Amino acid sequence: MKIIYLIVPLVVLAGVVVCSVAFGVTDIPIGTVWESIIHYNASNEHLIIRTTRIPRALIAAAVGACLAIAGAVMQVLTRNPIASPSTLGVNAGAAFFIMLCGLSLGISGQQAFTWVALIGAALSGGIVFLLGSIGRDGMTPVKITLAGASMSAFFASLTQGLMLTNGKMFDQILAWLVGSVAGREMSQLEAVWPYMAAGMAIALLLSRHLNVLAMGDDMAQGLGQSPGRTKAFGAASVILLAGGSVAVAGPIAFVGIIIPHIVRYLVGTDYRWILPCSAVFGAILLVAADLGSRYIAMPKEVPVGVMTAIMGVPFFVYIARKGRRTS
């Protein structure tokens, strides 16, 4: 009856998306929301819905789904419960490259940002994967987490240095640096969705192989899989998913760590279920967090990345405390 864990959340997702469109600094009746979709009349409310609220909700859903899947895939590839695009520095790498491109080279535009983000994600992700797979048994959770934290610290330092030496628009850039889906336009989603969709497709097609890989490289090879190829495809999907997400929303933290753990608790260890469920749960989380972020400091908005970063802490605590004493 695992299908329940897919259907119920889909309904919930639809609900939160509608709420996200309807509620905010100005609340809009659900009826008007519906009207604006079927009978658009260019009124003020309809304009807000069409140009601000709907893109925002859809972007949040897409980014949440992508980051959750990327986290689940990374956790298999590194055989490490604490892996996710944010903990391993993939997001920070993508963010730094966007800043470098935007501030130093003066390039802008969603297409350019997306490509640069993919390059950044590939570079930092590549380093982390390389590090994650060296050694006899791959890396321990602590080691890979430290590696990721250092990568993040490295890119964060460079990014801040870049901002300070080019000094302008701190507030906007910072809001982007913690990750936010506010003030986005539909065109931005249009620019990144092919990459996101490609990443999701690869991950879903790979799920059967991930089940085998989860038992270890040697075991996977013994069962006739080529672990190298599975990892390469997995890494490609992570780069597309994380790079695409960062390009539109900035480096939003910890969605990739929170969701796979919840989902594994609900549906077990089969990645054919984990991945689609992660996508839906990730979307719910980010849309809901974004909705919540509008109410914390009304009328100002807290970037949604701050919300997810704080929500992630209990999960770190849980994972760290669950682990057997190892000293």
Place this chain on the structure above:
Amino acid sequence: MSKYKSIRSAGTGYSVLIEKRTIWISAVLLVLTMGTMIISTGMGSLYISPMNVVKVLLGVGDPAHQVVVMKLRLPRIVIAALVGASLAVAGAILQGVIRNPLASPDVAGITEGASLGAVLFIFLLGGTVPVQWMPIASITGALAVTGLLYVLSWKRGVDPLRLVLIGIGLSAAIKSLSYMFIISGPMQLAERSLTFMTGSIYGVSWDKDVITLLPWLAILFPLTWLQARILNIQALGDDTASSAGAQVQRQRFILILLSVALAGAAVAIGGAITFIGLMAPHMARKLAGASFGSVLPVSALLGALILLISDLVARTVFIPKDVPAGVLTAAIGAPFFMYLLYRNRNR
């Protein structure tokens, strides 16, 4: 045992064993650090030869140089050395306690806590309270975060690995909180806070910064050195340390407190300069072996040297831009870290 020197005083009952190698290495590093300080003081838009710098220091220099050296450059140089040394020692303690050569105050959340303290100080009290109080704010921040970290990791004692994992999660959350305060505050304070979060020792002075930092370090350094023996036993693991009669949890708490105080004081003055706490102790172990009696002083000297050189490069190579020194230390530190991971791949 010709490699060692035993010092024993019959009267006081004092006895200690020192490796001769440590004395040599420390002497060489001290000379190097002094040399770098003098050369670095001479570098800048107005070049002053090392000889002339020494003359100024001895009080017989050119009066024109006097102002540049004593007022403008020397405070920054001295601060670089002090901040570098305290971050390095804080890192050495933490690596001993956590028993992982890859740990450092900046990844375990201590530095982030200190910088959140400072950012809050700038935004909430900005202007109303003298800047001299900032170390209190950042040490409080570091302590608060470490306290939270301790509580969250406590489960029949604090396990070092649990401490690191939770520390990383916590530090990411705290960093985004700091960003949030910067975003929601007035624009003119943003640059100052951001500089602080990156780590820079630009524009420090004798009467504000050096005087603020020195008393802390004058107490904390000797106190730490006295703990070397305890660090040595902690490094063998909880079971072995308890078996040898060490009070593991209590001593761990004191050691972490020392590390927090050192890192907090350094961050208050220099901002969140990263990776020195990782690199210096590691190099020190390579040079002076694994005993903390040697690692602590050698780390301090290496930390001072690393920050001196980073700051020198940061302020001279990119003229007219004064790049924050923290960017430089991160740029050297991250590749160094990758190398460490590669070296430790089978452990």
Place this chain on the structure above:
Amino acid sequence: MLEAEGLGLSYGDKYIFNSLDLSIPKGKITVFIGSNGCGKSTLLRSMARLLKPQNGTVMLDGTDISRMATKEIARKLAILPQGPIAPDGLTVLQLVKQGRYPYQSWLRQWSREDERIVREALEATGMSGLSEQSVDSLSGGQRQRAWIAMTLAQQTPIILLDEPTTYLDMTHQIEVLDLLYEMNRRDDRTIVMVLHDINLACRYADHIVAIRAGQIEAEGKPGEVIDEQLIEKVFRLKCEIIPDPLYGTPLCIPYTNCSLKAVKEVLRR
């Protein structure tokens, strides 16, 4: 003298052992045997105050160890945990020096006595020539000897060891156990250890303690205690016990699924 009285320890609501009494004979080698997860390591660790039991007491020379200062215990009892890890680059000498920790203070960090005892510990374990080597560069057997040297430097009448022979090949296992035997016979130290190999346990132990599900199933001289019924009960293993051809101690020959007939035929030829 080391004794456990009514010892009980649980993780959460699951008892590892409950109201367990045990007395370790002085000056003898005592070995704990039992299947995985029977609680033998936990028992050893709680007798060395590494774990705190919920009920009961551990008495060391007539005093409850929970009332003793941990340094005081460290001068009477040393424990070598399973698979200890030395920090990178630590030399053998630096490691063995740590054994003097319970005798040192801020002031007195390296007395002549410390120096003599560390030298003796290195000699006793045959590590003198390797004292400047780093611990991680040693072979498994040498590394274990270095750790034993450290516990020797602690100069305790009682030494506990948690599986001192794990991860060692046969030669190194014998090397380590012979060293412990020598320490026991020459210096009259009480040795308590957990061993997995029943045959080696029988050969070296003066006193064997068989543990099953947190209960002491039997204890005494190996020759008197170890029989087919006990092994079947404790390890759930059918076997035949024959006298060791060299030492006369019990030797456990397990039954397996291999065809006994074929084996006998091979033996006949």
